[in-house]
Structures are given as structure tokens and as C-alpha cells.
Amino acid sequence: MNVTDFRRRLRDWLDTHDLSPAADHSLDAQVAQLARVRRALWEADWMRYGWPAEVGGLGGGAVLRAVLGEEVARRGLAEPGIWSLVEVLVPTLIDYAPPALAADLVPRLLGGEEQWxxxxxxxxxxxxxxxxxxxxxxxxxxxxxxxxxxxxxxxxxxxxxxxxxxxxxxxxxxxxxxxxxxxxxxxxxxxxxxxxxxxxxxxxxxxxxxxxxxxxxxxxxxGWRLAMDLLPHERSTCFWHRIAHLHNRLDRLLADGCEPDADALGTVWLDLHTARCRSARTQRSLAADGRLGPETSVDKILLATAEQRLYDTARDLLPGTVELSDTGAWRTEYLYSRAATVYGGTAEIQRNIVARRLLDLGKE
CATH class of the missing domain: 2.40.110.10 (Butyryl-CoA Dehydrogenase, subunit A, domain 2)
Incomplete structure (x- = not known):
């Protein structure tokens, strides 16, 4: 199935199957919702596309998984960070586990039966x-x-x-x-x-x-080879999902009646668009040979920059929403965004990787 047909048919299916989360936004509820969404998508075969038949998949490129995660993020059906864990762990099991073990356990994760x-x-x-x-x-x-x-x-x-x-x-x-x-x-x-x-x-x-x-x-x-194969997956399809989520948050910022600062909002949109374009190139590289390298450090830098600028802008254009409230999504997500330049490899380390391994600038 080509990407256009896959997206159209998936959207039609999602339009007629209500997988919206409940009002409870606790972590327990998010994990339960993740399992619910995966189970429904697995039973309807959408979760099987982009994975090999050996683990219960229906084949096709990883781009189909990227589209699925993007549509899930766009509709707010599952928190993108915990949704994307499969993109890190399943390729690792397929590449390194005994085939019988992968065939037994991977469907449990993809089908929402287990969390890893x-x-x-x-x-x-x-x-x-x-x-x-x-x-x-x-x-x-x-x-x-x-x-x-x-x-x-x-x-x-x-x-x-x-x-x-x-x-x-x-x-x-x-x-x-x-x-x-x-x-x-x-x-x-x-x-x-x-x-x-x-x-x-x-x-x-x-x-x-x-x-x-x-x-x-x-x-x-x-172990080191596995880790080096695993880590780039955090910066490919996972990032595609995250960028879709952040575009949603930009739309929400506008819907919440933020101050009309065209320069600030335009800068956020440009940051997100730049990260998305870079991520699209990474998706193409993944589809071409299945291997990613140090160039994904560029993706990490761009995404962390875009995420922090988005939430800094939300703080500035929705006065008091972050500082004067003990609850609410904007406060929670703003605080989480502070870690964007730390988790998954700090911004300083990513810049060192770019300097040394991509620009060949040496160790100093």
C-alpha cells in the first residue's frame, strides 16, 4: 500500500472509530489509553504495517509507521513519548533477539498486551x-x-x-x-x-x-553495537511523532487566545517546520538503507530548540498560565520541555558529535 492510500484509509477508519482519551490525564490513565489504542489498531491491522511478517506484521516501509504515529499524535489519542517507545524497542528485538523470541513477544507489545x-x-x-x-x-x-x-x-x-x-x-x-x-x-x-x-x-x-x-x-x-543501532531510532520515527504533537500544541496556543505576536508565533512555526523538514530527510534515509548515524544529532538539536521555543512562547503569550497555576497542560508541558536539551543526549554532547563526526573539527 502506498503512503497516500494508507493515510487516507487510516483517517477514514479513525473517523469512524472513537479512540479519544477520557478526561483523566494521570499517568495511569495515559498508559491504559496507550494500551487501548494499540490494541484497537493491532486488531484492525493498522499497527501491523511497516513490520515484517516474522513478528506478525504486514510488511511495508517504516514510513507507514511514521504516518500512523503522526495521525495518532495529531488526534491526541496517545501521549507521543510513550507511544514512540515501540520504535526504539521493536527494531532492536527484530535485529538482535533469537527469531522465535521476537516472534513470540513483539506482538504482545505492538498489540497493547504489554508495556516495555x-x-x-x-x-x-x-x-x-x-x-x-x-x-x-x-x-x-x-x-x-x-x-x-x-x-x-x-x-x-x-x-x-x-x-x-x-x-x-x-x-x-x-x-x-x-x-x-x-x-x-x-x-x-x-x-x-x-x-x-x-x-x-x-x-x-x-x-x-x-x-x-x-x-x-x-x-x-x-551491547555497544546494539545501543548505537537503537539510539538513532529515537531520532527518526519517534521525532516525526513528536513534531506532529508540537504542531498540535501550536494550534492549541492560537485557540487559547494568546496575544497576537506574529513575529514570535512565526519563529515557532519556522523552528517546527525546519525540524520537520530535517526529520523527513531522516525518514527517507531510514527507508533507503535502514541505517542512521551521527547525522541524527542534527535532528536532536533542532527538535529540542523548537520544543523549548514553543513553550517559552506559550509562557510569554499566555501570561500567568505557566507561573500562576499549579495545574494545567501548559504548565506541565512547559516544565517537561526544560529537559528537552538533556534527555536522550544533552545538547552540548550533540553539538560535539556534529563538530567531530560530521564537520571533522577534531576533539578541541
């Missing part, structure tokens, strides 16, 4: 994955994992976790990846209270957690 999380960051090892200290030691047919993860999105809801741990010496080569069942004895999850008041992130403590040997993703020492 990603266990990478650690205290003191946020953007420097090579310094991870969580360790996995071989014990017969199992690996025994001990350590701590932090900033693990939705860990308190997750049935599985794609986990990085150290199985060898220091540096990149000593890292391996596992698919961990979150109900395994020895796992403690502690949600983190954040500035914007939503406990989306959690700490995960692992104390002698036994992981079956067939849950190793790839071979021992493949």
Missing part, C-alpha cells in the same frame, strides 16, 4: 554509556545481573526491559544486552518524582537477578 522499557542510563553514566557499571556474570545457563538503572521510562508498568550490562572489561567492548522479564525476583522499581509532577521515570535496582541465557540479545560484547 529501556534500561540504559545509570547514576553517573547518563550520556556516557561506555562507563556503565551494572554487571552480568555467567552462571551455568543463566546470567546474574546486579546494579542500578535510572531515568527508566515507565519501568513501573513494564513487563520487559531491554537492559545494558557489563559482561567484560571496561569500555565499549565489555557491554552486552539482555531482554529482562520485570517480574524476575531481585528487581525493585522506584518511581521518581519529577519537576513536572508526572512519575514517568523510575529507578530500577537489580540484586542478583537471574536472566536465562537465551535472553542475551546478540552475542556477549554486542
Amino acid at each position: 522499557c529501556q534500561g540504559f542510563s545509570e547514576p553517573g553514566s547518563g550520556s556516557d554509556l561506555a562507563s556503565l557499571s551494572t554487571r552480568a556474570v555467567r552462571d551455568g545457563e543463566h546470567w546474574v545481573v546486579s546494579g542500578q538503572k535510572v531515568w527508566t521510562s515507565l519501568a513501573q508498568y513494564a513487563a520487559r526491559c531491554v537492559l545494558l550490562a557489563r559482561t567484560g572489561g571496561p569500555g565499549h567492548a565489555g557491554l552486552s544486552a539482555f531482554l529482562l522479564d520485570m517480574d524476575t525476583p531481585g528487581i525493585t522499581v522506584r518511581p521518581l518524582r519529577t519537576l513536572h509532577g508526572v512519575d514517568e521515570f523510575a529507578e530500577v535496582f537489580l540484586d542478583g537477578v537471574r536472566v536465562p541465557g537465551d535472553r542475551l540479545l546478540g552475542a556477549p560484547g554486542d
